Amino acid sequence: MASDVSEQIEVPAAQRRLAWLSRSTLARHVLLAAGGAVVLYLISVGLDPYRDYLMAQVAAMVVAVAGLTVLIGLSGQISIGNGAFMAVGGYTGALIFMHLHWPLGLILVVAAVVAAAVGAVFGLAAARLRGPYLAGATLMFAVALPFLANQFSGVLGGDQGLGFFITSPAFLGVNFSLQRWQAWVNCGVGLVVFVLLANLTASKVGRSWRAIRDDEIAAALAGLNVAGYKILAFIVSAACAGLGGVLLAIYDGTVSPSLFTFGLSIQLLTAAVLGGLGSLAGAIWGAALLVIVPIYLQDVAVSHGFASQATSAAIPTLAYGVVLIVVMLAFPRGIQGGLSRLVKKKGSL
Amino acid sequence: MVEFLEFTLEGLSAGMIYAAIALSLVLIWRGTGVLNYAQGAMAMLTSFIALEVIYVSHSYWLGFVVALAAGLVIGGIVERVVIRPVTGKPPLNAVIVTIGLLILIEGLAGLLYGSNDRSFPPAFSINGLSIGSVALGITRNDIFTGVAVLLAAAALAVTFRYTSIGLRLRATAFNARVARLLGVRVGRMLTLGWALAGLLGALAGLLVSPATFLNPNSMDTIFVLGFTAAVIGGLESPAGAVVGGLVLGVVLSYAGGYLGSEVVNLFGLAALLLVLMFRPSGLFSSAQARRV
Amino acid sequence: MSEATLVVAGVTAGYGDAPVLREVSVTAAAGTITAVLGANGAGKTTLLRAIDGSLKLSAGRVVLDGTELSGRRPEEVSRAGVAHVPEGQGVISELTVAENLRLGLLLRPRADRAAALSDIYERFAVLAKRRNLPASTLSGGERQMLVIARALATRPRVLLLDEPSLGLAPKIVSEVLDLIRRLKDEIGLTIVLVEQNARSALAIADTGLVLNLGTVVVTAPAGQLAADEALRRHYLGF
Numbered sequence: 001m002a003s004d005v006s007e008q009i010e011v012p013a014a015q016r017r018l019a020w021l022s023r024s025t026l027a028r029h030v031l032l033a034a035g036g037a038v039v040l041y042l043i044s045v046g047l048d049p050y051r052d053y054l055m056a057q058v059a060a061m062v063v064a065v066a067g068l069t070v071l072i073g074l075s076g077q078i079s080i081g082n083g084a085f086m087a088v089g090g091y092t093g094a095l096i097f098m099h100l101h102w103p104l105g106l107i108l109v110v111a112a113v114v115a116a117a118v119g120a121v122f123g124l125a126a127a128r129l130r131g132p133y134l135a136g137a138t139l140m141f142a143v144a145l146p147f148l149a150n151q152f153s154g155v156l157g158g159d160q161g162l163g164f165f166i167t168s169p170a171f172l173g174v175n176f177s178l179q180r181w182q183a184w185v186n187c188g189v190g191l192v193v194f195v196l197l198a199n200l201t202a203s204k205v206g207r208s209w210r211a212i213r214d215d216e217i218a219a220a221l222a223g224l225n226v227a228g229y230k231i232l233a234f235i236v237s238a239a240c241a242g243l244g245g246v247l248l249a250i251y252d253g254t255v256s257p258s259l260f261t262f263g264l265s266i267q268l269l270t271a272a273v274l275g276g277l278g279s280l281a282g283a284i285w286g287a288a289l290l291v292i293v294p295i296y297l298q299d300v301a302v303s304h305g306f307a308s309q310a311t312s313a314a315i316p317t318l319a320y321g322v323v324l325i326v327v328m329l330a331f332p333r334g335i336q337g338g339l340s341r342l343v344k345k346k347g348s349l
Numbered sequence: 350m351v352e353f354l355e356f357t358l359e360g361l362s363a364g365m366i367y368a369a370i371a372l373s374l375v376l377i378w379r380g381t382g383v384l385n386y387a388q389g390a391m392a393m394l395t396s397f398i399a400l401e402v403i404y405v406s407h408s409y410w411l412g413f414v415v416a417l418a419a420g421l422v423i424g425g426i427v428e429r430v431v432i433r434p435v436t437g438k439p440p441l442n443a444v445i446v447t448i449g450l451l452i453l454i455e456g457l458a459g460l461l462y463g464s465n466d467r468s469f470p471p472a473f474s475i476n477g478l479s480i481g482s483v484a485l486g487i488t489r490n491d492i493f494t495g496v497a498v499l500l501a502a503a504a505l506a507v508t509f510r511y512t513s514i515g516l517r518l519r520a521t522a523f524n525a526r527v528a529r530l531l532g533v534r535v536g537r538m539l540t541l542g543w544a545l546a547g548l549l550g551a552l553a554g555l556l557v558s559p560a561t562f563l564n565p566n567s568m569d570t571i572f573v574l575g576f577t578a579a580v581i582g583g584l585e586s587p588a589g590a591v592v593g594g595l596v597l598g599v600v601l602s603y604a605g606g607y608l609g610s611e612v613v614n615l616f617g618l619a620a621l622l623l624v625l626m627f628r629p630s631g632l633f634s635s636a637q638a639r640r641v
Numbered sequence: 642m643s644e645a646t647l648v649v650a651g652v653t654a655g656y657g658d659a660p661v662l663r664e665v666s667v668t669a670a671a672g673t674i675t676a677v678l679g680a681n682g683a684g685k686t687t688l689l690r691a692i693d694g695s696l697k698l699s700a701g702r703v704v705l706d707g708t709e710l711s712g713r714r715p716e717e718v719s720r721a722g723v724a725h726v727p728e729g730q731g732v733i734s735e736l737t738v739a740e741n742l743r744l745g746l747l748l749r750p751r752a753d754r755a756a757a758l759s760d761i762y763e764r765f766a767v768l769a770k771r772r773n774l775p776a777s778t779l780s781g782g783e784r785q786m787l788v789i790a791r792a793l794a795t796r797p798r799v800l801l802l803d804e805p806s807l808g809l810a811p812k813i814v815s816e817v818l819d820l821i822r823r824l825k826d827e828i829g830l831t832i833v834l835v836e837q838n839a840r841s842a843l844a845i846a847d848t849g850l851v852l853n854l855g856t857v858v859v860t861a862p863a864g865q866l867a868a869d870e871a872l873r874r875h876y877l878g879f
Binding site: 135151270277319322 | 386
């Protein structure tokens with residue numbers, strides 16, 4: 001709602017030369033993404049391999065979190081189980097990679113489509129559910145799905161999982177850092193997803209989601225196909241989660257049940273909330289905090305003697321818990337919401 | 350046939366645990382309209398407290414009582430400190446806060462105890478009982494589990510139905526505004542509801558920990574299954590919670606017994622989806638579900 | 642039962658930033674019925690919510706026989722002796738009739754409750770017949786009886802009634818109004834009666850007060866208000 005207003009205000013203020021940009025949402029988003037790509041490229045070449053590797057992880061999470069942000073923030077449905085859709089995407093990607101040897105781009109697309117299909121089936125089943133019932137179904141989904149890997153261990157590799165090693169293309173040279181290539185692939189996919197999601201949220205579909213979120217009955221009376229739009233939101237968020245799952249597999253080099261735990265689903269939710277629900281930019285904040293903060297927290301805790309190596313893994317968890325509660329009590333709209341509120345206050349002064 | 354009996358009894362025993370968790374969730378849901386995702390984590394924490402007390406005092410029963418009391422206190426504190434500020438806000442805020450609480454408690458336990466499994470003593474013998482030469486597949490401790498949960502449920506039912514405090518609790522749950530106009534101190538009732546739920550959760554933790562071992566995540570699955578039981582039962586209905594727990598326990602026991610332990614959770618998911626497909630707000634809910 | 646005077650002095654209150662009530666003053670004298678009249682949106686219900694503690698006052702005071710009520714929470718205001726019978730949804734329909742009444746009795750000493758309950762059943766024969774049924778099974782008129790009976794069970798010193806005749810058949814309306822008059826005459830309750838139906842409210846009230854857009858237009862003896870044709874036509878619509 002608030003963003004609609006600010007967009008309307010920005011348009012007349014835009015420079016005349018760029019007026020065509022404000023008329024074409026797609027062009028504006030593509031231009032922004034191109035700018036983002038340049039920035040990300042410059043960052044990635046300046047980083048050491050380990051940090052490139054982290055960048056790949058952040059990008060994978062961003063994609064999945066962005067889908068969840070759309071689902072919760074725009075359509076008003078909750079999922080505590082989007083890690084399951086990441087698993088669907090990850091395993092699909094790994095299976096195609098192992099058996100069919102398709103090119104990476106195609107693998108990504110198919111993984112997203114398969115996850116979207118599972119999301120559609122789940123969304124169909126869940127369209128009548130609300131609140132805690134919906135949350136319960138998604139929760140159970142996330143807990144139960146990884147067990148499939150053990151049930152069909154012949155195909156899915158059981159606890160060991162499946163390998164998924166990508167290599168950098170030949171034209172970059174043999175000595176090109178694999179981590180940098182992982183970062184490029186993941187960030188590139190992330191940018192594409194952002195352009196698509198940004199356009200979707202600005203479109204009729206996005207407006208319909210918001211209408212349904214704010215008042216489902218009014219939206220239905222206004223002739224919107226409420227169930228259809230709700231399922232569509234599930235499909236979009238599942239597709240993003242599926243893509244995120246493949247990207248996570250690219251980062252990790254494997255897919256296994258231990259990569260797609262219930263904890264991962266909770267992390268996605270944490271990141272979406274931290275970033276501010278309903279704000280795509282917030283998904284970046286949230287995912288970055290989620291990946292980077294624990295690493296530093298653990299280092300600091302161990303080096304200052306607060307915890308041993310064995311117990312330090314619990315520190316980020318503890319910190320997330322505290323932060324989630326504090327954010328919800330202090331900034332009910334998340335970090336991005338808090339920031340834009342601060343900016344708006346300043347602007348009005 | 351013997352196998353069937355064995356699986357049934359095992360399922361009922363496990364179902365009692367799910368029923369206890371489900372009941373505690375229903376208690377909180379009816380009172381405050383909040384689903385407490387931290388219910389399992391709170392039970393894990395009180396079980397660690399019990400373990401500490403048992404370790405120091407060498408008395409299982411002292412640990413048992415202290416854990417129940419800790420559940421009561423923690424439940425009340427949680428309501429006062431983190432739940433009260435989000436009541437009346439969008440429901441999602443309460444969801445996030447309780448999930449925050451879940452990972453906070455698990456993080457805390459991980460920091461204090463590490464992530465390794467600890468064994469937890471049972472109240473009674475865990476040697477299998479038998480009639481003549483026929484093994485029943487249950488133990489004295491399983492029987493204690495059933496009796497303890499049934500007693501707790503009965504005590505709650507009597508309290509709610511026949512006492513003044515129970516009437517106040519119910520009035521608060523059904524219509525807080527009217528209760529307030531009649532002089533009911535609604536805030537205290539909400540705290541009390543959470544405290545009682547904390548106690549029930551602590552009981553479930555004590556009863557299940559000998560079987561699952563104790564670690565910071567050991568109650569996750571139990572919570573999810575208890576939650577499933579509550580959703581199957583309809584979240585509004587204490588009787589539904591108990592029935593949902595027992596049904597789930599038995600179904601999962603058959604699935605695990607006849608088809609192998611890997612499918613147990615898949616069956617849980619299937620059972621949940623099947624029920625929700627036909628009854629989107631559970632088996633025992635009244636016609637119109639609360640809109641959240 | 643003790644008689645009490647309720648004084649509302651210069652109260653300003655509302656929802657959010659916009660005040661609905663502006664410097665409203667009312668005195669409900671002990672043992673009288675004060676009818677609060679006015680069009681929809683005049684602030685009648687808001688006035689009751691300001692008295693019962695549901696709304697924070699931005700100015701003014703509410704005093705019951707020298708005891709300050711303003712700033713207290715609803716549960717404390719009702720414990721001080723102000724019973725508010727809200728419009729419409731006052732029955733807890735999941736509880737039985739008897740449980741609704743027992744809830745009201747909880748403010749009394751344990752020893753008095755049984756006797757008080759049989760008193761209530763004597764006065765409200767309809768409720769006695771249905772005591773063990775869920776309140777959801779009652780008709781509109783019976784529900785209104787139940788909420789009034791439940792308010793009496795708290796042994797109030799002041800009774801706030803919000804539109805007790807709303808949605809009831811004319812015959813039932815006169816029964817309810819008759820009951821209200823008898824409560825004043827027989828128990829000596831102080832009653833503040835909010836009504837849309839000004840004609841019948843003035844018929845049983847001692848004092849009438851007309852609210853318009855959140856301010857008091859006039860306070861006068863009920864008979865005088867009923868006789869003032871211009872006022873009636875302008876604000877009361879009869």
